[in-house]
Amino acid sequence: MRCDVLTLFPDFISGAMSQSIVKRAQDKGFLCLHVHNLRDYTDDPHRMADDAPYGGGGGMVMKAAPVFQAIDALREEEKDVRIIIPSPQGRPFTQKTAEAFSQDTRTLVFLCGHYEGIDERVHLGLSAEEWSIGDYVLTGGELPALVMIDAAVRLIPGVLGDPLSALQDSFTEPLLDFPHFTRPEGIRGLRVPPILLSGNHEAIRRWRRKEALRNTYMKRPDLLQDRLLSQEDQRLLNEILQDGPFTPGLAQTQEEPS
Numbered sequence: 001m002r003c004d005v006l007t008l009f010p011d012f013i014s015g016a017m018s019q020s021i022v023k024r025a026q027d028k029g030f031l032c033l034h035v036h037n038l039r040d041y042t043d044d045p046h047r048m049a050d051d052a053p054y055g056g057g058g059g060m061v062m063k064a065a066p067v068f069q070a071i072d073a074l075r076e077e078e079k080d081v082r083i084i085i086p087s088p089q090g091r092p093f094t095q096k097t098a099e100a101f102s103q104d105t106r107t108l109v110f111l112c113g114h115y116e117g118i119d120e121r122v123h124l125g126l127s128a129e130e131w132s133i134g135d136y137v138l139t140g141g142e143l144p145a146l147v148m149i150d151a152a153v154r155l156i157p158g159v160l161g162d163p164l165s166a167l168q169d170s171f172t173e174p175l176l177d178f179p180h181f182t183r184p185e186g187i188r189g190l191r192v193p194p195i196l197l198s199g200n201h202e203a204i205r206r207w208r209r210k211e212a213l214r215n216t217y218m219k220r221p222d223l224l225q226d227r228l229l230s231q232e233d234q235r236l237l238n239e240i241l242q243d244g245p246f247t248p249g250l251a252q253t254q255e256e257p258s
């Protein structure tokens with residue numbers, strides 16, 4: 001997967017992308033990331049990439065020329081580009097979008113706006129898509145671009161150590177994840193559910209399915225609405241309803257014997 005990020009704050013992107021799994025994904029060649037400073041595509045000696053809005057009013061607007069020049073330069077190198085503008089006005093970015101991005105063979109170009117926005121002629125002149133990561137307004141497109149790249153990269157086969165973990169994610173199917181535990185067996189009076197120590201794989205699978213359903217029922221009941229459940233899921237959900245309310249995340253943990 002090749003991603004190019006056009007930004008006024010290249011260190012923001014490079015810094016975040018030089019950590020953890022996305023860093024390893026680059027080292028192993030799953031992600032080829034190019035970060036471009038839009039100021040490098042300005043003509044004026046002050047490298048100004050923004051200017052006051054026509055019509056007056058506060059704030060600054062990102063100039064069209066540096067963006068057009070950066071995209072032109074990129075197109076010389078990469079013929080097949082998909083231009084993505086993070087924007088609160090865009091379509092909602094979901095797990096499905098992340099999957100589509102991760103499978104796209106085109107170069108994904110993230111154009112990060114800042115200040116009041118980007119000169120509208122950029123939107124008109126480039127056939128770009130706008131995507132939003134949520135109904136709130138951030139200071140710029142860098143964080144949303146990082147979110148989208150991260151969500152897509154981890155879906156590339158081989159990026160995650162365990163290929164099953166992406167499949168088990170919340171939202172891969174519209175169900176939240178089950179709770180996870182690691183050593184020690186007991187901490188602060190809370191124990192790992194004994195079934196996870198039983199070695200009984202079928203019982204563990206069933207427990208995880210039930211806890212995923214319980215999590216979804218308690219935290220995001222909307223995801224279960226209008227959903228056709230398998231016979232097993234329906235049975236597990238009936239059991240959950242009979243179990244009564246639990247503290248989310250601590251379901252079935254027991255007090256350590258004192």
Ligand code: ADE
Nearest residue numbers: 086087088132133138144
């Ligand atoms: N830029 C500013 N806010 C944003 C959001 N919520 N999603 C995508 N891009 C943005």
